[in-house]
Amino acid sequence: MTVTTAIVIAGLFQIVLRTSFFFEQEKGLCSPAPSLASWIFLISLLDLISDLCLYPVRYMHLPYLCQVIVETIITILLTEFGAIVVWCTLEKLIWRLIKSILLVMGMSTMTYANYETLILGVTTTSISLVILAFVGQATDHFHMIRKKCQRIERKVALNIEMLWHYVNGCGTPPRRCKGMHECMSDDFEDICCPKRRRRRRRC
Incomplete structure (x- = not known):
């Protein structure tokens, strides 16, 4: 090139x-x-x-x-x-x-x-x-630009999700999340908020 x-x-x-x-x-x-x-x-x-x-x-x-x-x-x-x-x-x-x-x-x-x-x-x-x-x-430069934009979009969405998690009083947000599909699924609290998970199990 x-x-x-x-x-x-x-x-x-x-x-x-x-x-x-x-x-x-x-x-x-x-x-x-x-x-x-x-x-x-x-x-x-x-x-x-x-x-x-x-x-x-x-x-x-x-x-x-x-x-x-x-x-x-x-x-x-x-x-x-x-x-x-x-x-x-x-x-x-x-x-x-x-x-x-x-x-x-x-x-x-x-x-x-x-x-x-x-x-x-x-x-x-x-x-x-x-x-x-x-x-x-x-x-194939359009494909490369599109992939880069998708990575940036996923990263921004993950940061917003973790910020929302922190604002809702779930404590300190996790340092690392394995994937966007995990943090945006129904089991988000079980993965990223163990305190609430233990509190729910006691009930």
Whole structure:
């Protein structure tokens, strides 16, 4: 997988600074559409690159700095190609296609000119989101993020349950609970509140 440093540097140059080294940017915009779609496309491209192995395995014995430099250069090259050549060409094609279809369907030129930015923004953003979804599914990063969120959710739920247990006067909450299914079951008091269990048995 590509080192994180290379991904961060390439994202800084392309998304934040909008700087190019290998491909000359056009003077005008690719289309009147907002830049949000191009940013989403770049994020999906960086996500895809992060899942690739750009540095040859046979050179892994060299210092780690060599891998960082090589992967940074390749990542910047690929992101510039994707942003300036691939996405800009796709955005121009979408622009001309939508304009032709709407005008042929009977929309007036004045109406189209007033809502052109909105129409192109919705269309290009939707397409870039679809690309991001496919890339995230292919790299399996969405699954990793979902699993991490589920772990955080379980941990928060466990802490709330133990806090509720403490507030209800069950004494000091236990240091460790074997699982969420145990603490949230009907036998929660038997596991986490032995004092109440003994008191109930005396009765």
